[in-house]
Amino acid sequence: MTVITPPGRRIASNHAKQVFAELDRRTNAIFQDVMAWRGWRLITDPQTPRHRILALAREILHAVDMYQCHTTEAGFHMLGRLPKNEVKLIQRLCGHKALEAEHGIWAREDRGRLGSAEPVRHASPATFAVAAVWWRMAEIEEPMGYLGAEYLFEQLTALVTKAALPIIDGRALPAEGLRFVIEHATEDAKHASFIRHLILDVVTRYPDSADAMFRCFDYFHAVYPLPVWEEAYERAARDAEAPAALPQRRAG
Numbered sequence: 733m734t735v736i737t738p739p740g741r742r743i744a745s746n747h748a749k750q751v752f753a754e755l756d757r758r759t760n761a762i763f764q765d766v767m768a769w770r771g772w773r774l775i776t777d778p779q780t781p782r783h784r785i786l787a788l789a790r791e792i793l794h795a796v797d798m799y800q801c802h803t804t805e806a807g808f809h810m811l812g813r814l815p816k817n818e819v820k821l822i823q824r825l826c827g828h829k830a831l832e833a834e835h836g837i838w839a840r841e842d843r844g845r846l847g848s849a850e851p852v853r854h855a856s857p858a859t860f861a862v863a864a865v866w867w868r869m870a871e872i873e874e875p876m877g878y879l880g881a882e883y884l885f886e887q888l889t890a891l892v893t894k895a896a897l898p899i900i901d902g903r904a905l906p907a908e909g910l911r912f913v914i915e916h917a918t919e920d921a922k923h924a925s926f927i928r929h930l931i932l933d934v935v936t937r938y939p940d941s942a943d944a945m946f947r948c949f950d951y952f953h954a955v956y957p958l959p960v961w962e963e964a965y966e967r968a969a970r971d972a973e974a975p976a977a978l979p980q981r982r983a984g
């Protein structure tokens with residue numbers, strides 16, 4: 733990989749600005765897909781009972797619990813493969829990843845507060861695929877590609893959680909079971925801005941790294957978010973049907 737500019741404070745190249753704009757455009761397009769998804773329509777429909785909204789939130793948190801420790805470990809592995817002279821970049825990205833490390837625990841605690849204490853034993857197929865993609869990227873991809881996948885993670889979470897706040901408020905949903913959502917609405921806006929800054933810096937100094945960022949963005953998007961959230965939707969729908977089925981069996 734060619735280094736054209738030494739590390740330090742610098743103005744982003746036009747190429748780096750274009751790369752970031754394209755990553756951001758792709759993320760916004762995915763956000764629009766989420767807004768059109770049947771799960772989002774369920775959440776935003778005023779006719780949807782609160783327990784159905786909370787069941788879907790609970791199952792999305794369940795999914796986070798299934799993949800998050802693996803994406804974190806894979807992320808650290810990928811960062812460990814960055815060029816060894818990139819001390820500041822490694823420090824900053826590892827610092828951010830360390831802050832993220834406990835977020836799977838937040839998801840598990842929220843899930844418990846929303847009524848499910850069942851521990852995670854095995855990953856679902858889609859969350860297994862998320863972990864597999866992250867580990868494959870971590871092992872074989874150019875490590876600066878990390879920034880592309882991480883931008884999708886952070887910025888999409890920022891957009892979706894921000895859009896969820898008025899629903900939490902409007903439907904008087906229990907904040908104590910939705911800490912993950914509420915905290916991420918502000919935290920991930922900051923994290924996305926942090927990753928944006930690093931994308932501009934890294935692509936300015938390593939123009940060739942843009943290809944790996946786009947590849948990693950697309951690899952991750954192949955398995956996230958809708959494949960994972962569709963599974964969550966199906967699990968929540970099955971749970972919603974279960975109480976209705978029980979009285980019928982008793983009556984019979």
Ligand SMILES: [Fe+2]
Binds near residue numbers: 835
């Ligand atoms: Fe997080």
Ligand SMILES: [Fe+2]
Binds near residue numbers: 832886919920923
């Ligand atoms: Fe974050």
